[in-house]
Amino acid sequence: MRDRPLREASIRQIGALLDEEAAHWEADLHWDFSAVRAAVAGGVERGTLNGRVLSDGVRPVAYCYYLADSGRTIVGSIFAGRRHRGKGLEEQLAERVIADARAESGCGRLECQTLFCTAPGANGRFREAGFAGRPRHYMLLDLRRDFPAGEPQIPAGFRLRPVRRNDLHAAAEIVYRSHRGSVDAALNLTYATPSACRTFVDTLVLRAGCGRFDPEASRLIEGPRGPAGVLLASRLARTNGHVCQVSVVPEVQGHGLGLALMLIALRAFDRQGLATATLSVTGDNERAHRLYDLLGFRVWREFAAHAWLRPPGRIELPR
Ligand SMILES: CC(C)(COP(=O)(O)OP(=O)(O)OC[C@H]1O[C@@H](n2cnc3c(N)ncnc32)[C@H](O)[C@@H]1OP(=O)(O)O)[C@@H](O)C(=O)NCCC(=O)NCCS
Numbered sequence: 001m002r003d004r005p006l007r008e009a010s011i012r013q014i015g016a017l018l019d020e021e022a023a024h025w026e027a028d029l030h031w032d033f034s035a036v037r038a039a040v041a042g043g044v045e046r047g048t049l050n051g052r053v054l055s056d057g058v059r060p061v062a063y064c065y066y067l068a069d070s071g072r073t074i075v076g077s078i079f080a081g082r083r084h085r086g087k088g089l090e091e092q093l094a095e096r097v098i099a100d101a102r103a104e105s106g107c108g109r110l111e112c113q114t115l116f117c118t119a120p121g122a123n124g125r126f127r128e129a130g131f132a133g134r135p136r137h138y139m140l141l142d143l144r145r146d147f148p149a150g151e152p153q154i155p156a157g158f159r160l161r162p163v164r165r166n167d168l169h170a171a172a173e174i175v176y177r178s179h180r181g182s183v184d185a186a187l188n189l190t191y192a193t194p195s196a197c198r199t200f201v202d203t204l205v206l207r208a209g210c211g212r213f214d215p216e217a218s219r220l221i222e223g224p225r226g227p228a229g230v231l232l233a234s235r236l237a238r239t240n241g242h243v244c245q246v247s248v249v250p251e252v253q254g255h256g257l258g259l260a261l262m263l264i265a266l267r268a269f270d271r272q273g274l275a276t277a278t279l280s281v282t283g284d285n286e287r288a289h290r291l292y293d294l295l296g297f298r299v300w301r302e303f304a305a306h307a308w309l310r311p312p313g314r315i316e317l318p319r
Contacts, residue, residue: 006051030240051169064093073114090119132315135283139297147294152260170227172198178247211236217268229263241269245281
């Protein structure tokens, strides 16, 4: 198996593997991967995307990419074609890409969420390389079969309304406060600061960063002391609605606001004729799991979040 940098590959060589990947994630996760495929293809065409390709003769059969994001480097897909799985290729790619990324002086923090990885064994390579990590779940609800009963009950003093463009600052604050001190904030720089949360919210709402934003299913909660909760939803594929983020500020969690936000989103997905709803959540987020279980979501895929800081830095996970 030939191993070479992704920068040396041409789109003519790797295009078929990217097509196979997009079809795979659409079928497996109900995730329309065409925007990601186009971005990866653009990086390959320009010769600017870092990563590794494994080829069987001249034909690429597996690849992995990584890219710099503000304050971190992110490892993207770790994908092997159907006939080449279970042979240790993803593990080999993870190991090589971790080494390549760390060798870059600008890389002080490296993160990977292995949802788009075709071999669970690759998670072990992150652990062995000194990453902190936690299991995560990609959950799915079949709206046609398991649509949750019950009407949203909104506690007195709270009001749910559509998310407006000038709510994005408030939404980011809610997301930040809801995750402060959590495993998610330790492993994912997205949640680490208010400004990172603002970039995340803007990316979801204004730049279709996780599928097209769905204003019908998204809501902001106004409480007696100001904005108290938010749910941001998107269309991840033609028939799949995705809960990109649901957050309630700590002082009013556990009062049914998260449930109300979810029921409204699921009803909006149903009205739009969608067949499924999906979301991802950290395995030990017990309150969120109780809520999703109650609504009928089931674990569809297990994956993991991994993060590494260049020593003497160290990822500190809350107990
Ligand atoms: C997860 C989160 C959005 C839930 O919002 P919430 O307002 O706290 O949730 P709710 O009160 O509606 O429901 C959650 C709790 O109520 C329970 N509950 C609500 N309605 C219920 C009902 N009718 N019957 C039984 N249980 C019910 C849930 O099982 C759960 O139990 P708990 O209070 O014992 O923990 C919120 O806790 C949060 O923002 N957490 C931090 C951010 C986060 O983790 N987001 C999700 C990432 S995917």
